[in-house]
Amino acid sequence: MTKYGFLGTGNMAKAMINGLLQQNILPKDILVSSPNSAARLSDELGVIALPAQELINQSDMVILAFLPNQLKNITSQLNFKNRVVTSVLAGVTLHELSQAINTTQIVRALPNVNVSLNQGVTALTKTELISSNQLVVERFWSLLGKQYEIAEDQFAVFSAVAGSAPAYVFKFIDALAKSGADKGLSFELATEIVTQTVIGSANTLANSDKTAQQLQDMVASPGGSTRAGLDDFNQQNFDDVVAHAIQATINHKHL
Missing domain, CATH: 3.40.50.720 (NAD(P)-binding Rossmann-like Domain)
Structure with a gap:
């Protein structure tokens, strides 16, 4: 062996x-x-x-x-x-x-x-x-x-989006769970619910021929509550926040 x-x-x-x-x-x-x-x-x-x-x-x-x-x-x-x-x-x-x-x-x-x-x-x-x-x-x-x-020469980028990203996913899960707890769920239950949702969502994307953007649009009906949340993400420049964090990760690895 x-x-x-x-x-x-x-x-x-x-x-x-x-x-x-x-x-x-x-x-x-x-x-x-x-x-x-x-x-x-x-x-x-x-x-x-x-x-x-x-x-x-x-x-x-x-x-x-x-x-x-x-x-x-x-x-x-x-x-x-x-x-x-x-x-x-x-x-x-x-x-x-x-x-x-x-x-x-x-x-x-x-x-x-x-x-x-x-x-x-x-x-x-x-x-x-x-x-x-x-x-x-x-x-x-x-x-x-x-x-x-x-x-x-692409290792620093890979490290940011794959090596460091589990910590960022955990942070997102934690933020969602805290929001659920703020609205009345126990933190433990909210964390379990969010964790299973993230697992299922990742598997859905992995087994789909659609992009993440397309799947967002499938879940978020026009004028619905999910779309309202996504619109708020956009207003808060969510993608820019993520990109900024990734750049900070890459910059640090070059120090």
């Missing part, structure tokens, strides 16, 4: 590991290495904690999932032996990765947190991989959701 090795066990690593386990990847085929938390994660999930070099030796794919500023310190004494290496280190380019780990088999990935439920959206850019490594990479990300190969 394919073995996946995680150097680092932060939030994104845990999200990916949980997604793999939900897809029936055996805990013994998931290897982890971290000075402080690998043993604890092994006790919790049954994955295998190993020293970093031993993890590399036993893995078919190595996932770099520590803090970006730790790249040189962690990798300087390691031999990656031309293993395929996937990095989820924010802001670290393919060139920088190649300089640090001395291998040509590199994938730079930008997943969002929904990989934990196998509903992730991931951007990928990579060096030219040998065919066997290409298959390992495709298999790994297909287990966790959908992936899109995009140019590396």
Whole structure:
């Protein structure tokens, strides 16, 4: 069986590991290495904690999932032996990765947190991989959701509309739920109602041949209450507010 090795066990690593386990990847085929938390994660999930070099030796794919500023310190004494290496280190380019780990088999990935439920959206850019490594990479990300190969210079945009966007969706849900609670529902009930509505609406769009704008128009009858709400969104420049937040996200990632 394919073995996946995680150097680092932060939030994104845990999200990916949980997604793999939900897809029936055996805990013994998931290897982890971290000075402080690998043993604890092994006790919790049954994955295998190993020293970093031993993890590399036993893995078919190595996932770099520590803090970006730790790249040189962690990798300087390691031999990656031309293993395929996937990095989820924010802001670290393919060139920088190649300089640090001395291998040509590199994938730079930008997943969002929904990989934990196998509903992730991931951007990928990579060096030219040998065919066997290409298959390992495709298999790994297909287990966790959908992936899109995009140019590396578009990663900041992708990060804003996919990586950061779950937080913005949660904020929208929270705002809707608070409005429902202000009008008499309990906050817990309003949150449950809004959450299910968002799930259903997203699935409707995903399974439709219509655009989001067209579906808005189908729900909002002319002169009806939904149209009144959409008109108010427009008067409040809702689209501009979202665009402004996305630009702020992109600008911050370039600091």
